[in-house]
Amino acid sequence: MASIFNIIPLTLFLALSFQAYGQPCSLSDIRVSEFKTSASRYNVSVTNRCSCSQSQVKFNCDGFKSSQPVDPAIFSEDCLLLQGEPLHFSSVVSFTYVSNSRFLFIPISSQISCP
Numbered sequence: 001m002a003s004i005f006n007i008i009p010l011t012l013f014l015a016l017s018f019q020a021y022g023q024p025c026s027l028s029d030i031r032v033s034e035f036k037t038s039a040s041r042y043n044v045s046v047t048n049r050c051s052c053s054q055s056q057v058k059f060n061c062d063g064f065k066s067s068q069p070v071d072p073a074i075f076s077e078d079c080l081l082l083q084g085e086p087l088h089f090s091s092v093v094s095f096t097y098v099s100n101s102r103f104l105f106i107p108i109s110s111q112i113s114c115p
């Protein structure tokens, strides 16, 4: 009897570790860097540091406004990156916006797909 009660926690432990290894990436692997290129123009580049692709990458953008249109293929009005297309390992995409103040882009969701 005692052996069964020993096995259950072990199985649980293995299941949890497998899950951790099966999903080595997280939203925090989406890195955003931003710098000012001229008076009110900012360059934002986004990269995926994870070996798995991340698609449907979405940012917070409450209050974001650019006085010149942002390339919608890269960053659309609903704050979706690449129209939801996957951002692959170590690839970088960038866009520029024009504003009087810097906006801090924070990834809020993505779909991770490991091969």
Ligand SMILES: *[C@@H]1O[C@H](CO)[C@@H](O)[C@H](O)[C@H]1NC(C)=O
Pocket: 043, 044, 045, 094, 095, 096
């Ligand atoms: C933003 O800066 C990066 C790094 O300097 C550059 O490669 C990229 O072309 C710039 N993006 C835009 C949209 O200007």
